[in-house]
Amino acid sequence: MSVVFPPSLQAGQRVAIVSTARKIPAAELAPAVATLESWGLTVVLGESIAGDHHQFAGDDALRRRDFQQQLDDPSIRAILCARGGYGTARIVDELDFSGFRAAPKWVAGFSDITVLNSHLLALGYASIHGVMPVLFHQAGGELALETLRRALFGEAFEPIATAPYALNRLGTATGALVGGNLSLLQTITGTASQAGFAGRILFLEDLDEYLYHIDRMMLHLHRSGQLAGLAGLVVGHFSQMRDNTVPFGVTAEEIIDRYAQMYDFPVAYGFPVGHEADNLALVVGQTVTLTVDEAGGRLTA
Template identity: 80%
Template sequence: MSCGAAIFSSRLDDPSIRAILCARGGYGTARLVDGLDFSRFPQQPKWIAGFSDITVLNSHLLRLGYASIHGVMPVLFHQAGGEAALESLRRALFGEAALPLQVAPHRLNRPGTATGRLVGGNLSLLHTITGTASQASFDGRILFLEDLDEYLYHIDRMMLHLHRSGQLAGLAGLVVGHFSQMRDNTIPFGSAAEEIIDSYAGLYHFPVGYGFPVGHEADNMALVVGREARLEVGPEGARLTMDAAGAV
């Protein structure tokens, strides 16, 4: 076990710790996760919160049967415009009812209503953990996606992989968050990130809502991975409501 994994595992087992807030994202969680010891986690359950690279932990915990929080991290606590995101994290940590997320109509929205447990996070990391012990099933669930600083053809490649591997086929619904600072090549790819996602979502019949405040922007509202939720998409826009539940 690496030093980092040993330290993290000791925090998982510490009964005095009620939550672990990952300080920042970046790179490396997929290298760390196999060294973590969750064998005593049922006796000492606690919130683990973060986003971006922490998607690996969010998914790994869901596969083990535990909820976790996809939300703003301490390195971003004081960013301008992030006050609502920080408050949403506080509400999730203390088991208070989450406020519904309502977004304006989007030209790519696909109408309908879906219910299911939330799964998802950073598209690049979901692609990375496909076929590993950290991959959580999407079947019957509402998938949410976000990403940062990726080439548009990478977005297409990853969405194609989710499609060809059958991971999109059983979705109840799809929530699309921020796709920030996307890159393109000298010869343009020809589609924006949301249009790429739509080209694959359109192969199925689940509802899809675009423009949700989730991802690498200041308005990164907390979502509880594993929490039962309801997605409603119609002419007035899209709405995501999480069921009320107590803290871990």
């Protein structure tokens, strides 16, 4: 399936910030709004910003209505998801993408927004896996923010290089990027939001999971056939991993390696993608080349 890329942003255009998952006060977004305005954009805060329903940014109906409004408004040229948490999968099936198909626009976010990244790719559209407004100004995140700006405005993809890693598997592969948060990729397996991995370069990250959960999810991807046919694998941040009183005995990266060893695609670890400040933007659906050699791993477009 060919992938459609929305038009690049231009100064003077309108963008919306919404929350499809956890609630967030509008005041927390003021620095991000100022940054977007400094890029020449006009910012619209959706109804879900300041929405409040238990943990959520409003109930499911409000969050769905807000996202739908931004999808359908032709003057909104990008939708930035304010933060992650949990909740996007609860609303995605009721969204109508017919207006979006007529006038595609960028959707950007990560973590729980993996649901939208994957759903859009399954529909044949690119989106951005990148830093969200609530995290725009975290210490050490300057490059992550710049890569988001570059992706939104259609500037050339800067190669991403990492140092050698003991678990790397050498090789070269070319394919479209797919992936995101491992927990969400498992959650959407077997649903309309599942995008095929075959022939593509999968990137993975996760946060705050027990090590045995990582094993269980990787086992699921293996047993469900989703790892078969991968062109390559990029492993990002696995942050704040937990363990039981009786240790699982290996790291998250070693768990992933156990399953990667069952296949013959190149694998690179230590990529700056995930729940750390250096969360560089990736365009889901973009064709890239993964090179893994003695010097480390590199993604180029």
